[in-house]
Amino acid sequence: MASHRRPSSSGLDRTKRVTVLSAAAASAAAALSAVPAGARPEDPPSDAVSARGAVDRLYAQAERATELFNAAEERSRRLTEEVDLLRDRAARGQERVNAIRNALGGLAGAQYRSGGLDPAIALVLSESPDGYLDKASALERIGQRHAERLRSLRTALRSLRQQRTEAAGKLVELSDSRKAVAHHKKTVQRKLATARRLLNALSPEERARFARASRHGRRADGGFLPGFEDMAAASPRAAAALAAARQAVGLPYAWGAAGPSAFDCSGLTQWAYGAAGVAIPRTSQAQRYAGRSVPLSQAQPGDLVVYRSDASHVGMYAGNGQVIHAPYPGAAVRYDPVGMMPISSVTRP
Known part of the structure; x- marks a missing residue:
């Protein structure tokens, strides 16, 4: 994409810009190096300067926890959408299974009323289609139409079981993510409460100085x-x-x-x-x-x-x-x- 920056004949604009950025970064690094190396984030401050430094550190720690909270919250939202989608698919899969079973049941009723029930159909209605279809001899006792319906039922049942298993796994992930959200929320609240206590202990002048610091x-x-x-x-x-x-x-x-x-x-x-x-x-x-x-x-x-x-x-x-x-x-x-x-x-x- 073409740049819209104004042209510079001497290159001094870029040099000036780099200098501004570098100087700003250097001044920040120097200020940060003044934090005592062995100080813990929630050590009680000895004076107003160290209190302001402790508040800064607490805010930084709270911000880290906030970003972890945001990540967990975003993951929970995504997992909730995935669970809802899997549940919807499972519901449609159950409808398909029911429709195929009803078709096979209707066929069995018609055969019964006509004077007899095909043993193959009776087995379908009483046993797992998976187990039944694994018996090669059984396929010889039913027509092609029956076999196709059985295969469709087996495929639908397998898909339904897979969707339910996947949904159950997502629900476990969602539960873990929600626990992470709650944990990070407590961390943020604890850090911010400590920072507020430190700020409230400062004089109005020191609080104003902290607010103007950057x-x-x-x-x-x-x-x-x-x-x-x-x-x-x-x-x-x-x-x-x-x-x-x-x-x-x-x-x-x-x-x-x-x-x-x-x-x-x-x-x-x-x-x-x-x-x-x-x-x-x-x-x-x-x-x-x-x-x-x-x-x-x-x-x-x-x-x-x-x-x-x-x-x-x-x-x-x-x-x-x-x-x-x-x-x-x-x-x-x-x-x-x-x-x-x-x-x-x-x-x-």
Whole structure:
């Protein structure tokens, strides 16, 4: 696809862009290196600075659990659809079995009324068709029409048993997936409750300082930083997705939510691309592979920026070294520096 980026005669625009991205990533790495190596996520903080760090870690752990919850929830939804489909097929299969049995029963009744019942038909109505058909001598005692009906019945019964077995297996998987959903939900709730307790213990000034800590990318009057409108998206669909994400700025974070009035990180990017007519997976881990990987230095508006080694956070590149993302509970969808935390990959859907 042809690029819509403005041509540069000297290449300085790209150099400047790479510098902005690299500097932002380096500053984030330096900030993260200040976390004490031996600190546990829920150790009681000794002061306001360590309390803010503990809250950050708790939010990161809650986000990882949220993405696990999203994956389990998505799997439960898919398994529920598969179980419903198998049950529907089994019901149709049972109807076919009943119809064939009724046909054979009607034939037996007609023979009985005419003065006798073919022993072969009597066996069909009293024994398993599988066992009966395995007796080669039995096939010699019935006509071709009877044999075809028996074969159809045997095929229908085998298919019905297979569908019921498969449905039973899917139900076990569904039960396990629902247990995983409940487990991850409890983990998220526990982490967030601990974070809230730590935040509530801070003074109003410290809470305000935490809320402002990474809020960059917009001027006081709410406008974009210079350069946002000038950068071309990677494609028309990326431009449409970015436009949707921009409309979501200011809406609240809610874990497990995928719009249109609240979002978690992967829910925002999935919703934005869905608004552009592009289906991408639900979780940040899956979104990492939902397109072509590109170097950070070549990021274009609309690209997905995936964070941390476990790909537990995702945002959308908005240009000028900024991303739009849903950061954490209590914070609205917003712009932040692309290097706000370690970057795992950049994906172009």
